[in-house]
Amino acid sequence: MTTLTAERKKASGRNGRAAPELIFGDLWEFDPAPETADPRLKPRYDLFIGGEFVPPRGGKYFDSINPGNEQKLAEIALAGPADVDAAYAAAQRAQAEVWGRMPGRERAKYLFRLARLLQDRAREFAVAESLDGGKPIKESRDFDLPMAAAHFFYHAGWADKLEYVAPGRTARPLGVIGQVIPWNFPLLMMAWKLAPALAMGNSVVIKPAETTSITALKFAEIIRDSGLPPGVVNIVAGAGETGAAIVNHPAAAKIAFTGSTEVGKAIQRALAGTGKKLTLELGGKAANIVFEDAPLDQAVEGIVNGIFFNQGHVCCAGSRLLVHEPVADVVVAKLRQRIRVLRVGDPLDKNTDIGAINSRPQLEKIRELVDSGVKEGAEMYQPPCRLPSKGFYFRPTLFTGVTQSHRIAREEIFGPVLSILTFRTVEEAVEKANNTAYGLSAGVWTDKGSRILKLSTELKAGVVWANTYNKFDPSSPFGGYKESGFGREGGRQGLLDYCQLT
Amino acid sequence: MKRLPITKTPKVYVGGAFIRSESGRTQPLADASGAFVANIPQCTRKDARNAVEAAAKAGPGWARRTAYNRGQILYRLGEMLEARAGEMAAAIRIGGAGEAQAHKETAAAVDRLIYYAGWADKYEQVLGSVNPVASSHFNFTVTEPMGIVGVIAPDEAPLLALVSLVAPAIVSGNVVVALASERQPYPAIVLGEMLATSDLPGGVVNLLTGLRKEIVPTFATHAHLRAVCGVASAAERKTLGTGAAESVKRTVLRPAEEPADWYADTAQSLYPIRELLEFKTTWHPVGA
Numbered sequence: 001m002t003t004l005t006a007e008r009k010k011a012s013g014r015n016g017r018a019a020p021e022l023i024f025g026d027l028w029e030f031d032p033a034p035e036t037a038d039p040r041l042k043p044r045y046d047l048f049i050g051g052e053f054v055p056p057r058g059g060k061y062f063d064s065i066n067p068g069n070e071q072k073l074a075e076i077a078l079a080g081p082a083d084v085d086a087a088y089a090a091a092q093r094a095q096a097e098v099w100g101r102m103p104g105r106e107r108a109k110y111l112f113r114l115a116r117l118l119q120d121r122a123r124e125f126a127v128a129e130s131l132d133g134g135k136p137i138k139e140s141r142d143f144d145l146p147m148a149a150a151h152f153f154y155h156a157g158w159a160d161k162l163e164y165v166a167p168g169r170t171a172r173p174l175g176v177i178g179q180v181i182p183w184n185f186p187l188l189m190m191a192w193k194l195a196p197a198l199a200m201g202n203s204v205v206i207k208p209a210e211t212t213s214i215t216a217l218k219f220a221e222i223i224r225d226s227g228l229p230p231g232v233v234n235i236v237a238g239a240g241e242t243g244a245a246i247v248n249h250p251a252a253a254k255i256a257f258t259g260s261t262e263v264g265k266a267i268q269r270a271l272a273g274t275g276k277k278l279t280l281e282l283g284g285k286a287a288n289i290v291f292e293d294a295p296l297d298q299a300v301e302g303i304v305n306g307i308f309f310n311q312g313h314v315c316c317a318g319s320r321l322l323v324h325e326p327v328a329d330v331v332v333a334k335l336r337q338r339i340r341v342l343r344v345g346d347p348l349d350k351n352t353d354i355g356a357i358n359s360r361p362q363l364e365k366i367r368e369l370v371d372s373g374v375k376e377g378a379e380m381y382q383p384p385c386r387l388p389s390k391g392f393y394f395r396p397t398l399f400t401g402v403t404q405s406h407r408i409a410r411e412e413i414f415g416p417v418l419s420i421l422t423f424r425t426v427e428e429a430v431e432k433a434n435n436t437a438y439g440l441s442a443g444v445w446t447d448k449g450s451r452i453l454k455l456s457t458e459l460k461a462g463v464v465w466a467n468t469y470n471k472f473d474p475s476s477p478f479g480g481y482k483e484s485g486f487g488r489e490g491g492r493q494g495l496l497d498y499c500q501l502t
Numbered sequence: 503m504k505r506l507p508i509t510k511t512p513k514v515y516v517g518g519a520f521i522r523s524e525s526g527r528t529q530p531l532a533d534a535s536g537a538f539v540a541n542i543p544q545c546t547r548k549d550a551r552n553a554v555e556a557a558a559k560a561g562p563g564w565a566r567r568t569a570y571n572r573g574q575i576l577y578r579l580g581e582m583l584e585a586r587a588g589e590m591a592a593a594i595r596i597g598g599a600g601e602a603q604a605h606k607e608t609a610a611a612v613d614r615l616i617y618y619a620g621w622a623d624k625y626e627q628v629l630g631s632v633n634p635v636a637s638s639h640f641n642f643t644v645t646e647p648m649g650i651v652g653v654i655a656p657d658e659a660p661l662l663a664l665v666s667l668v669a670p671a672i673v674s675g676n677v678v679v680a681l682a683s684e685r686q687p688y689p690a691i692v693l694g695e696m697l698a699t700s701d702l703p704g705g706v707v708n709l710l711t712g713l714r715k716e717i718v719p720t721f722a723t724h725a726h727l728r729a730v731c732g733v734a735s736a737a738e739r740k741t742l743g744t745g746a747a748e749s750v751k752r753t754v755l756r757p758a759e760e761p762a763d764w765y766a767d768t769a770q771s772l773y774p775i776r777e778l779l780e781f782k783t784t785w786h787p788v789g790a
Contacts, residue, residue, distance in 0.1 A: 150636065167628055168771055265747045272743025273736060275757075280750065437749075456784045457646075464784045471785050473635035477643050481780050482728075483750040491633055493643060493781050501773060 030343070033350040035137045039128035041214065046077045047237065048220035050090035051230025057082040062238075064214055067134035067356040068347045068391045076213045079236035084245040087205040087234035091176040092251055094231030095203035100173050102201070102229075104160030111156030111198060113226040118149045121222070125215055129187055130347040132214040134356030134392070135310050137348050147472060148191035151490075154474035155195035158495055162200065165492055169501035173201035174277060175253035177498065178246040180267075181216075182259045183209035183358050184313040184414075189258055190216050192489045194233060195474070197256070200498040203232045207246055209259075210239040211359045244270070252276055254498070258315075261412075261438070261483050279487025279497050281315065281479060283412040284440030286461065287433035288318030288469060289423075292326040294445035298467065300334045303418070306443055306469040308342060308396055311354055312416040313362075315484070316441035318469055320402075320409060321420045322429055328422045332400055335418075339396045340383040354416055357392040366394055366415035373399050373408035378419070404435055412438070426451065430458045439481030443469045462488070512540045512687075514711055515694025516549070517556030518704015523712070524548050531688060534598030542687050545712035547720040550679065553708040554726050557650045557677040560705025565647050565675035573622030576673060579700035580615035583608065583693075590692055594661055597686035610765055611665040617770050618669035625674065625775050633783070640786045645779040647675035648752065652721040654714070654732030659764040660686035661693065666764055667732055668707055670774035679708045679727070681718070687711040718742065725749040729778055733758050754778070 044061065046053040061075040079087075099107065118125065126140040135144070158165070165171045177197045181189040186208055197204050208216035220235050236242060240263075247255050247267050254277035257267050261282040271278050288306050290299045306318025323331045347355035357363040374380055382395040394415055402409050402419040409419050423429040433442055442461040444452055456464040462480045465471060472478065477488040487497045512531075513520035522528070525548070528541035543549075564572075583590060590611075591604035599607065626645055633641040651671045655664040660683035671678050682690030690709050697707050710717060718738050721730050722745025730742055731754035739755050746753050754777045756762060763769060 166773075169773065261750070265750060268747035268750065269744050272747065273740030274743075275739075282750065452784075452786065456782070462780065462782055464782065466784060466786045468639065468785055468787050471635070471637065471639060473633065473637065473641065475633040476635050476641050476785070477631075477633070477781050477783050479781070481782075485750060486752050488781050491643065491783075492631060493629075496776075 030351055032346070034346065034348050035127055035130075035141070035350055037123040037127045039131055040124055041074055041128060041131075044075050045214065045217040045237070047079050047083055047087075048217060048223070048233070048235040049083065049087045050234065051224065053220065056080060062210065064132060064211065066131050066391075067211075067358055068131070068388070070390050070392075073131060074214060076217070076237045079207070079238045079242045081245045083236055084205065084242065084249060087236050088176060088249050088251040090231035091203040091205050091234050094229055095173070095175055095201075098229045099198075099203050099232045100201045104162060104201075107199065107201065108156045108159035110226060110228050111152050111159060111195060114222060114228070115149045115152035115156060117222045117226055118145070118152065118219070122146070122149065125187060125218060127348065128218055129215050130355065133183060133186055133212045134347050134358050136352040136355040137350055138352070139310060144185055144188045147474075148188045151188075151191040151195045151474045155199040155495075159199040162499070165495050165499070166501050171200065171496070171499040172502055174498065174500055175202060176251050177202045177204050177254045177256060178249060178252035179204055179206040179256045180243045180246060180259065181206065181208055183212040184310060184315070186212035187215040187219060190219060193256055193258075196489070196495050196498050198232065200495060202253075202498055205234045205236065205246055205249075205252070207236050207238060207242055210237070213237040247271070254278065256487070257281070264485060280485035281487070281489065282440075282483060282485040283438055284315045284317065284480065284484050285320060285410065285412055285436045285438045286316055286318050286441040286443065287320045287322050287459075288443035289322045289429050289433060289445065289455065290324060290327070290331055291446035291448070291451065292324040293447040295447065295467070296327060296331060296334065299445040300331065300338055302443065302445060302467070302469045303335060304338055304342070307418040308339075308354055308416050309470050311357055311394070313358055313414055314470065316463060316470065318443050319413060319417070319419060321418055322423050322432055323420060325422045325424050332398070332420060335398060336381055339398065342383070342385070342396050344385050344393055344395060345388055354396060357394050357415065360392055362414065363392040363394060366413055366417065369408055369411060369413045370397060370417055373402070373406060373419070376406045376408075378402045378406055378408060404432060410436065426454070430455065434460045437483040440479075440484035441465065509540065512542050512691045513694075514543050514545060514691065514709050515697055516553045516708045516710070517559070518698070520694065520698070524552065531596070533596045539596055539688070542691070542711050545710040545717065547716060549710060549712070550717050550720045551724065553679040553710060554650055554724055556705040556708055557679050558726060560703055561649055561677045564672070564677055564703055564706045567675070569623035569626070572673060572675065573619045575701045576615055576619035576622065576669060579696065579702060580612050580619060582696040582700045583615065584612045586696060587612070590661065590689060593688045593692040596688045597660060607659060607662050611662045614662065614665050614770055615669055618673045618775070621772065621775060622673050625772055628772060629776055629779070638788045640788050641783065643781050643783045645674065646782055648778050648780055649676065649728040650726055651676045651678050651778055652724070652727045652730040652732075653678050653680035654718065654721065654730065654734055655680060655683050655690070656733035656758060656761070657683045657685040658761055661689040662764045663733070663762075664690060664693065666769055666774075671731065671778050672706055674775055674779055676778050677706050679710065681714065681721070682709055682711050684712070684714050714738065719745065722746060723748060727751060729754065731755065731778065733762070735759070
């Protein structure tokens with residue numbers, strides 16, 4: 001078993017001298033290893049309403065660009081209120097006449113089909129996802145796509161077993177669900193939203209984020225190929241105004257939103273007194289807590305995965321590292337070394353660890369918050385890596401000497417920026433971890449089982465990762481406490497948010 | 503000469519103590535015939551905030567009690583209410599209910615307490631889960647109480663509805679600040695006296711009497727209330743929903759326009775408990 005003293009010895013080498021650092025970084029070049037599968041993009045994507053691709057009534061289109069090189073990928077139809085109306089009308093008809101009445105075992109088969117058809121085209125979709133959103137191909141290929149298919153597969157099996165969802169009550173569909181999803185996991189969030197809603201017998205009007213509409217509209221091709229009855233899923237693209245039209249539409253029985261806490265609060269206000277159901281999956285500022293008895297090398301990998309996964313565009317990112325004082329120096333030294341070998345660059349390169357920031361506004365937001373960290377007196381470290389000349393990129397960034405009042409310790413940065421704080425006692429760790437308006441997730445690294453269970457009890461967060469981080473599964477409920485939202489996605493618990501009980 | 507009886511000064515039960523409103527305001531309560539009964543405290547926003555503070559102090563300790571212990575305490579509350587059923591029925595009769603109706607409501611409230619007492623060490627087994635994730639992790643979901651819950655009781659069934667809203671909140675370890683029926687507050691005054699003798703720690707249930715238009719907006723915006731549940735008019739639901747958005751507070755509101763049958767078997771179930779729970783999922787690697 002690795003002890004604290006052993007770790008210290010390793011870190012400081014014999015005779016108390018600093019161990020020689022292993023240096024990789026830019027010492028030698030890596031050949032490009034681009035993923036070459038054809039994403040089969042169309043130059044223009046229309047809305048998907050009533051089972052058909054239809055041009056927007058307003059005739060307007062907007063550009064979707066590749067954040068990795070700022071080049072235009074395709075143009076996307078901009079849905080106005082009339083398009084949203086048409087989508088709801090199609091959804092109402094489909095729910096009342098076909099989908100809501102269909103036996104669960106038949107609904108299940110459609111969902112299984114969606115899973116299979118997505119698996120068939122997984123590589124093509126992964127490339128499209130990386131092109132449109134900027135995430136490294138290794139993540140879209142190995143995480144987003146398999147997980148999206150898994151969500152359909154998991155929920156498919158529920159469709160004909162709904163009498164087991166709510167003991168003592170009968171679960172019935174709500175009707176039409178309006179859904180608005182974010183740009184960080186475009187296809188996966190769509191799967192999280194569609195699969196439970198459809199399994200329960202609801203129909204859907206869904207809007208992807210304006211910077212990442214392509215895979216949603218490509219998924220419309222799969223919906224069409226699956227033979228899903230027209231109108232069960234309707235996809236409308238656009239920005240905030242389109243989202244507002246979805247949220248405020250009188251035909252919506254429920255709104256499900258994933259995105260920022262700011263917009264989530266606006267939606268909750270807009271729905272006040274309407275009787276519509278609501279679930280919110282909002283922001284986070286998760287604490288990743290490392291104790292002195294933790295396996296430190298594993299913890300460092302977990303910290304890196306926790307904050308740099310998907311460029312830090314993760315609502316449950318471990319953006320506040322709370323490290324036990326006795327090992328703080330060792331952990332920070334290891335982290336600095338580790339992030340020097342992270343490769344930042346072309347999202348389509350199979351060796352890329354950190355891809356492109358999703359959009360210019362997001363890059364500017366990250367820069368602004370990082371500047372505030374420097375101004376407020378935290379110490380910044382960035383490895384000396386080269387960034388591509390075009391596209392939106394940001395170096396992996398560590399801040400030490402962070403205090404709880406710093407903006408970088410309080411506000412969600414949604415980028416590859418880690419704020420490091422220290423603690424001395426378990427109580428202090430819990431207090432600091434909970435000292436946030438958010439409560440989505442937390443990480444705990446320790447060798448001590450009883451401490452894991454104590455912390456997982458006391459941390460006010462919907463998901464606690466012990467000696468691991470950023471793990472997801474369709475059977476595992478995900479969602480927040482406090483201002484990180486309410487409702488769960490995944491598992492039996494998540495299904496209950498898509499039904500009414502009688 | 504006939505002995506003059508001692509009348510009771512109504513006080514609300516907050517933080518384990520019997521208090522009058524900090525404002526010193528009262529509202530005269532008349533019985534159905536219009537005769538004066540007593541002066542009821544007209545609690546203020548400040549009283550509501552004080553009650554939230556009392557609840558906050560009691561919350562962690564109550565949530566840490568074992569489920570078995572919370573179940574026994576709820577059962578004890580049922581015992582207290584049963585033993586003083588006559589007094590409670592008299593309190594309900596002030597609102598105009600007949601004797602049989604008042605006894606029926608009291609008995610139903612006792613039964614409701616016993617029903618939820620029994621859930622204390624069972625709901626977790628029904629609602630929680632071990633999740634078969636596709637990786638080498640032990641993954642489980644457990645429930646936790648939300649914290650401080652604001653309860654808004656309706657005017658109909660002033661005891662039974664209040665108990666039906668409070669019991670499923672506290673059985674899981676939540677603590678409650680409840681606003682009693684505005685028109686029929688007296689049963690809540692008497693219920694406070696029973697709570698005080700039921701082994702329920704002070705501050706777990708705090709009962710306020712007063713005007714809805716004064717207290718409801720405070721419930722809506724007080725950031726330390728993690729949830730508000732109860733019965734509300736259309737305008738109140740709008741107020742509560744709008745205020746709740748400021749801190750992403752949970753709201754579980756029934757429309758006052760559609761009065762519920764609080765006596766029905768369907769008025770009690772696992773789901774009022776569930777609506778005031780958070781779900782927490784823990785991932786733990788499986789390996790040597």
